[in-house]
Amino acid sequence: MSTKPLAIIAGAGTGTGLSIARRFAQAYxxxxxxxxxxxxxxxxxxxxxxxxxxxxxxxDVSSEASVKAAFKDIRTKYPGSPIAAAVFNAGSLNRAPFLxxxxxxxxxxxxxxxxxxxxxxxxxxxxxxxxxxxxxxxxLIFTGATASVKASVxxxxxxxxxxxxxxxxxxxxxxxxxQGVHVSxxxxxxxxxxxxxxxxxxxxxxxKISPDAIADAYWHLHTQPRTAFTxxxxxxxxxxxx
Amino acid sequence: MSTKPLAIIAGAGTGTGLSIARRFAQAYxxxxxxxxxxxxxxxxxxxxxxxxxxxxxxxDVSSEASVKAAFKDIRTKYPGSPIAAAVFNAGSLNRAPFLxxxxxxxxxxxxxxxxxxxxxxxxxxxxxxxxxxxxxxxxLIFTGATASVKASVxxxxxxxxxxxxxxxxxxxxxxxxxQGVHVSxxxxxxxxxxxxxxxxxxxxxxxKISPDAIADAYWHLHTQPRTAFTxxxxxxxxxxxx
Amino acid sequence: MSTKPLAIIAGAGTGTGLSIARRFAQAYxxxxxxxxxxxxxxxxxxxxxxxxxxxxxxxDVSSEASVKAAFKDIRTKYPGSPIAAAVFNAGSLNRAPFLxxxxxxxxxxxxxxxxxxxxxxxxxxxxxxxxxxxxxxxxLIFTGATASVKASVxxxxxxxxxxxxxxxxxxxxxxxxxQGVHVSxxxxxxxxxxxxxxxxxxxxxxxKISPDAIADAYWHLHTQPRTAFTxxxxxxxxxxxx
Amino acid sequence: MSTKPLAIIAGAGTGTGLSIARRFAQAYxxxxxxxxxxxxxxxxxxxxxxxxxxxxxxxDVSSEASVKAAFKDIRTKYPGSPIAAAVFNAGSLNRAPFLxxxxxxxxxxxxxxxxxxxxxxxxxxxxxxxxxxxxxxxxLIFTGATASVKASVxxxxxxxxxxxxxxxxxxxxxxxxxQGVHVSxxxxxxxxxxxxxxxxxxxxxxxKISPDAIADAYWHLHTQPRTAFTxxxxxxxxxxxx
Numbered sequence: 001m002s003t004k005p006l007a008i009i010a011g012a013g014t015g016t017g018l019s020i021a022r023r024f025a026q027a028y029x030x031x032x033x034x035x036x037x038x039x040x041x042x043x044x045x046x047x048x049x050x051x052x053x054x055x056x057x058x059x060d061v062s063s064e065a066s067v068k069a070a071f072k073d074i075r076t077k078y079p080g081s082p083i084a085a086a087v088f089n090a091g092s093l094n095r096a097p098f099l100x101x102x103x104x105x106x107x108x109x110x111x112x113x114x115x116x117x118x119x120x121x122x123x124x125x126x127x128x129x130x131x132x133x134x135x136x137x138x139x140l141i142f143t144g145a146t147a148s149v150k151a152s153v154x155x156x157x158x159x160x161x162x163x164x165x166x167x168x169x170x171x172x173x174x175x176x177x178x179q180g181v182h183v184s185x186x187x188x189x190x191x192x193x194x195x196x197x198x199x200x201x202x203x204x205x206x207x208k209i210s211p212d213a214i215a216d217a218y219w220h221l222h223t224q225p226r227t228a229f230t231x232x233x234x235x236x237x238x239x240x241x242x
Numbered sequence: 243m244s245t246k247p248l249a250i251i252a253g254a255g256t257g258t259g260l261s262i263a264r265r266f267a268q269a270y271x272x273x274x275x276x277x278x279x280x281x282x283x284x285x286x287x288x289x290x291x292x293x294x295x296x297x298x299x300x301x302d303v304s305s306e307a308s309v310k311a312a313f314k315d316i317r318t319k320y321p322g323s324p325i326a327a328a329v330f331n332a333g334s335l336n337r338a339p340f341l342x343x344x345x346x347x348x349x350x351x352x353x354x355x356x357x358x359x360x361x362x363x364x365x366x367x368x369x370x371x372x373x374x375x376x377x378x379x380x381x382l383i384f385t386g387a388t389a390s391v392k393a394s395v396x397x398x399x400x401x402x403x404x405x406x407x408x409x410x411x412x413x414x415x416x417x418x419x420x421q422g423v424h425v426s427x428x429x430x431x432x433x434x435x436x437x438x439x440x441x442x443x444x445x446x447x448x449x450k451i452s453p454d455a456i457a458d459a460y461w462h463l464h465t466q467p468r469t470a471f472t473x474x475x476x477x478x479x480x481x482x483x484x
Numbered sequence: 485m486s487t488k489p490l491a492i493i494a495g496a497g498t499g500t501g502l503s504i505a506r507r508f509a510q511a512y513x514x515x516x517x518x519x520x521x522x523x524x525x526x527x528x529x530x531x532x533x534x535x536x537x538x539x540x541x542x543x544d545v546s547s548e549a550s551v552k553a554a555f556k557d558i559r560t561k562y563p564g565s566p567i568a569a570a571v572f573n574a575g576s577l578n579r580a581p582f583l584x585x586x587x588x589x590x591x592x593x594x595x596x597x598x599x600x601x602x603x604x605x606x607x608x609x610x611x612x613x614x615x616x617x618x619x620x621x622x623x624l625i626f627t628g629a630t631a632s633v634k635a636s637v638x639x640x641x642x643x644x645x646x647x648x649x650x651x652x653x654x655x656x657x658x659x660x661x662x663q664g665v666h667v668s669x670x671x672x673x674x675x676x677x678x679x680x681x682x683x684x685x686x687x688x689x690x691x692k693i694s695p696d697a698i699a700d701a702y703w704h705l706h707t708q709p710r711t712a713f714t715x716x717x718x719x720x721x722x723x724x725x726x
Numbered sequence: 727m728s729t730k731p732l733a734i735i736a737g738a739g740t741g742t743g744l745s746i747a748r749r750f751a752q753a754y755x756x757x758x759x760x761x762x763x764x765x766x767x768x769x770x771x772x773x774x775x776x777x778x779x780x781x782x783x784x785x786d787v788s789s790e791a792s793v794k795a796a797f798k799d800i801r802t803k804y805p806g807s808p809i810a811a812a813v814f815n816a817g818s819l820n821r822a823p824f825l826x827x828x829x830x831x832x833x834x835x836x837x838x839x840x841x842x843x844x845x846x847x848x849x850x851x852x853x854x855x856x857x858x859x860x861x862x863x864x865x866l867i868f869t870g871a872t873a874s875v876k877a878s879v880x881x882x883x884x885x886x887x888x889x890x891x892x893x894x895x896x897x898x899x900x901x902x903x904x905q906g907v908h909v910s911x912x913x914x915x916x917x918x919x920x921x922x923x924x925x926x927x928x929x930x931x932x933x934k935i936s937p938d939a940i941a942d943a944y945w946h947l948h949t950q951p952r953t954a955f956t957x958x959x960x961x962x963x964x965x966x967x968x
Contacts, residue, residue: 064345098417099367103306106360110352114402118348125341137964147409156413160356163409164402167389171398175340177964178930193953204904206953213954220946226964227919227932228939233959238863238903238952379722419722420688435711446662448711455712462704468722469677469690470697475717480621480661480710548829582901583851587790590844594836598886602832609825631893640897644840647893648886651873655882659824 004029005082005134008074010061010120011090011112015194015211016143018043020087023215024222025052027135028084033059033070033120061090061116062108071123082131082138085222086124088165089143090116094158101157113161117142117168125172128181137229139182139222142169146189146242173231182229184221188214189236204239246271247324247376250316252303252362253332253354257436257453258385260285262329265457266464267294269377270326275301275312275362303332303358304350313365324373324380327464328366330407331385332358336400343399355403359384359410367414370423379471381424381464384411388431388484415473424471426463430456431478446481488513489566489618492558494545494604495574495596499678500627500695502527504571507699508706509536511619512568517543517554517604545574545600546592555607566615566622569706570608572649573627574600578642585641597645601626601652609656612665621713623666623706626653627698630673630726657715666713668705672698673720688723730755731808731860734800736787736846737816737838741920742869742937744769746813749941750948751778753861754810759785759796759846787816787842788834797849808857808864811948812850814891815869816842820884827883839887843868843894851898854907863955865908865948868895872915872968899957908955910947914940915962930965 007024009017010033021030025047032054034040040056047054057073060066092112094105121140128138146152148166151159166185173183191200193208200208214235221230236242249266251259252275263272267289274296276282282298289296299315302308334354336347363382370380388394390408393401408427415425433442435450442450456477463472478484491508493501494517505514509531516538518524524540531538541557544550576596578589605624612622630636632650635643650669657667675684677692684692698719705714720726733750735743736759747756751773758780760766766782773780783799786792818838820831847866854864872878874892877885892911899909917926919934926934940961947956962968 098414099364101360101364103357103361103364106357110356110406114352114356114406115345115348118343118399118402119345122341122343122345151409151411151413151416153413153417156410156417157360159409159413160360160406163405164352164356167393167401167405168398169393171393171395171401172340174393174968175395175398177966180964182964206951208953210951210953213951217946217950217954217956220943224943224961225932225936225939227934227936228943228961229964230943230959230961233956235950235954235956238906238908238955240903242900416726419724422722424722448709450711452709452711455709459704459708459712459714462701466701466719467690467694467697469692469694470701470719471722472701472717472719475714477708477712477714480664480666480713482661484658582898583848585848587841587845587848590841594840594890598836598840598890599829599832602827602883602886603829606825606827606829635893635896635900637897637901640894640901641844643893643897644844644890647889648836648840651877651885651889652882653877655877655879655885656824658877659879659882 003081005084005131006031006078007085007087008033008083008124009087009089010116011088012039012043016192016214017089018046019211019215020089020218021047021054022050022052023219024085025050025054029078029081030054031074032056033061035060061120062111064119067119067123082134083124083127084131084134084136085139086120086128087141087143087218088117088120095154097154098156106157109157110161110164114164117165121168121172125176125181129179136223137180137182137226139184140172141184141186141218141221144185144187146187148187170231177229180226182221182224182226184230185232186217187232187234189234189242190240202239207237207239209235209237245323247326247373248273248316248320249327249329250275250325250366251329251331252358253330254281254285258434258456259331260288261453261457262331262460263289263296264292264294265461266327267292267296271320271323272296273316274298275303277302303362304353306361309361309365324376325366325369326373326376326378327381328362328370329383329385329460330359330362337396339396340398348399351399352403352406356406359407363410363414367418367423371421378465379422379424379468381426382414383426383428383460383463386427386429388429390429412473419471422468424463424466424468426472427474428459429474429476431476431484432482444481449479449481451477451479487565489568489615490515490562491569491571492517492567492608493571493573495572496523496527500676500698501573502530503695503699504573504702505531505538506534506536507703508569509534509538513562513565514538515558516540517545519544545604546595548603551603551607566618567608567611568615568618568620569623570604570612571625571627571702572601572604579638581638582640590641593641594645594648598648601649605652605656609660609665613660613663620707621664621666621710623668624656625668625670625702625705628669628671630671632671654715661713664710666705666708666710668714669716670701671716671718673718673726674724686723691721691723693719693721729807731810731857732757732800732804733811733813734759734809734850735813735815736842737814738765738769742918742940743815744772745937745941746815746944747773747780748776748778749945750811751776751780755804755807756780757800758782759787761786787846788837790845793845793849808860809850809853810857810860810862811865812846812854813867813869813944814843814846821880823880824882832883835883836887836890840890843891847894847898851902851907855902855905862949863906863908863952865910866898867910867912867944867947870911870913872913874913896957903955906952908947908950908952910956911958912943913958913960915960915968916966928965933963933965935961935963
């Protein structure tokens with residue numbers, strides 16, 4: 001039985017999730033909650049290749065039953081391990097003229113982002129509150145996007161989900177900060193340099209956000225002492241127009 | 243068959259809805275979408291008492307079928323009438339420590355506010371776009387709250403729904419403004435002076451927002467020409483601390 | 485001696501000032517504070533042509549002595565008249581790459597906008613507080629711009645002045661609202677349709693903001709009862725991208 | 727002649743400045759610009775005690791001549807040294823009911839904060855742009871406060887200066903980011919644990935912000951690669967109400 005602290009990462013299907021997993025695995029056992037084994041396996045391999053330990057659980061974060069099952073699995077596999085960090089990184093991009101959006105787009109997009117963030121927070125906050133003897137304050141980080149603060153044309157549904165999650169994170173920061181849990185929200189404003197954005201090309205070098213740099217920022221947030229909690233920061237490439 | 247333009251008001255169970263209905267009934271036939279006949283009847287009576295015409299349709303704005311049925315009813319009763327204004331005033335207050343909130347609270351709160359706002363927008367925007375020969379630009383107004391811009395402790399769920407709706411309204415303003423539809427969002431920051439807030443008392447006079455004053459502000463928004471659209475304004479009593 | 489209430493408008497050199505003057509002159513005697521007689525005279529004529537009364541005082545709002553002299557002049561000419569409204573509409577556009585901006589640009593731009601707003605507020609608030617028997621709450625309105633909420637490239641100096649003025653207006657709204665003075669800030673986000681913007685042309689009709697529509701919005705703000713004060717609203721043409 | 731990079735810190739009279747100096751002195755020669763030798767000497771001693779090197783120049787940041795002299799002094803003392811980081815930490819608190827504020831309070835407060843930030847930026851940005859072969863992107867950080875985003879009662883003047891500086895920082899971030907200079911703004915929202923706040927006491931432990939934690943955050947900002955620049959973050963104690 002390991003009592004090394006855990007870091008739980010939801011929505012680790014993208015390169016960002018992988019970088020976060022690898023970064024937090026330098027200190028913790030990492031749990032990956034992602035929709036499919038296909039997205040989990042490469043992350044587990046990458047974490048192990050860099051000397052860490054990761055355990056993946058296929059999870060639909062928008063489903064209460066699926067989230068409950070995942071956390072039961074975590075408790076079984078790591079009984080007694082404190083939870084040092086939880087990262088909600090799940091997303092479901094939706095981009096469409098408003099009148100072409102369907103109710104099922106709304107339900108799926110807000111299901112993953114907003115409802116999923118709610119379910120993940122309900123599952124992790126009690127564990128973060130109960131975790132003792134950690135080196136850094138227990139931390140819950142939400143990954144936001146440009147659409148978390150700006151609702152542009154064609155992003156009506158996506159922005160609704162992202163703003164809901166940002167609101168949730170702010171309320172949780174205010175409620176659980178005084179109890180020692182650090183809740184943060186990161187606005188990732190730009191294209192992330194991951195395999196699925198390969199087709200986006202820019203004239204300037206380094207015009208896509210390095211997912212490792214995001215992971216470093218998250219790690220910095222995690223290491224902040226309770227006298228100096230950051231709720232929100234933005235991250236964008238130097239050439240981004242905003 | 244009347245071709246007097248229509249104003250459609252969703253969520254007219256409160257005093258605000260009644261004031262808005264009465265104000266817009268000075269120029270338009272008013273349609274009231276509200277959960278129950280019990281909330282509709284007093285509004286219809288009040289509108290008629292002040293010389294206007296109102297027609298109520300019991301509607302669950304969070305239900306696609308119910309919204310579709312309501313708009314079919316409107317088309318049958320008022321064939322050919324242009325839609326001059328639509329007001330989304332529905333809400334479902336939720337106030338609780340985060341760990342006491344249930345998933346059903348989340349679903350109900352975001353169902354009414356956020357999903358309901360989506361369904362209402364999908365139903366009204368095509369009608370607003372198609373309306374011709376109106377005196378003022380066709381207008382869609384969303385009623386927001388303090389929690390639309392601030393996510394305080396105990397308001398995690400409520401704020402999530404309100405921020406989602408505000409995001410929706412901003413994206414719609416940007417998308418449909420150029421097509422001549424005026425989309426607005428009003429942040430109502432304070433206690434409204436309606437029967438159900440009777441128990442809230444203040445030392446100062448006039449410390450609650452007059453619902454008639456809200457209705458006047460909505461009417462002003464509606465009368466703005468397309469050269470000068472306001473997306474957002476805040477409304478609060480002079481003694482409110484913010 | 486007239487005891488008709490006064491509306492004092494600072495920075496009335498533009499078409500907006502003229503429209504505001506004409507609108508408020510329907511109810512009040514209007515005082516115009518502007519840098520030169522050349523900018524005052526056409527406004528006085530326009531107000532008189534529409535049946536109102538206006539009195540202009542050449543004033544440098546960034547100068548304490550000039551502002552004091554102007555208010556002494558007002559008191560002499562209109563002894564005992566209450567002040568119903570004051571509008572700070574002065575501005576000094578500055579647009580330049582940061583390293584080309586000179587300290588004198590900074591001083592002039594912040595002098596007019598920010599320091600001028602301070603001096604104008606210090607002069608008008610005591611008068612607004614002392615005004616009795618008005619039909620509407622005494623009102624102080626500041627004209628903002630896109631740069632009041634967004635600091636874009638080439639607008640470093642201009643935005644600094646505009647953000648400073650917006651901060652001032654928010655603090656004043658919070659301090660003097662409870663004493664019955666309505667303080668507002670309007671974000672004018674777009675090109676205003678005035679003589680000096682003639683060279684800006686757009687494909688769409690009505691793509692510039694009508695100054696009369698701005699004046700109508702200011703009048704609406706002024707007529708809000710104290711139970712429902714708006715601090716801030718934005719105004720932009722329907723085709724504006726934001 | 728040392729070509730070790732320099733970090734220039736303006737406004738180092740408080741404990742925050744000392745912590746920032748000590749942190750950046752781990753990598754750079756530190757220059758302290760502060761009003762008086764009395765505030766400079768303890769910082770130089772503290773930096774030297776922890777093994778770094780600091781050089782202080784008494785400077786009035788609100789004076790063009792004083793700032794120019796300081797930078798001439800820097801060039802003379804450290805010819806050829808690249809500038810790795812510049813931190814604008816100067817402030818001049820003003821707290822008073824609006825009608826008790828004097829014009830000289832306005833001029834002094836905005837002189838230090840806003841005009842000083844302008845002068846410091848004009849002096850440092852050309853040097854940051856010209857600096858080569860640095861390990862991290864050249865960085866310009868502004869220290870903000872609660873009043874940078876909220877203009878409360880009694881903070882009209884202080885907030886005006888802080889909002890102006892925040893605007894400046896945003897415009898500079900947008901203009902110079904694409905040229906490789908990282909411009910950031912930190913909202914310090916709470917009481918900092920420095921000698922002059924000793925009289926503020928709280929029931930909770932760790933209720934004041936550790937200046938060393940602020941310095942760590944600034945150092946993290948400085949080390950961000952250009953693919954992932956943060957413009958703004960907030961820092962507050964876990965028990966702070968916001």
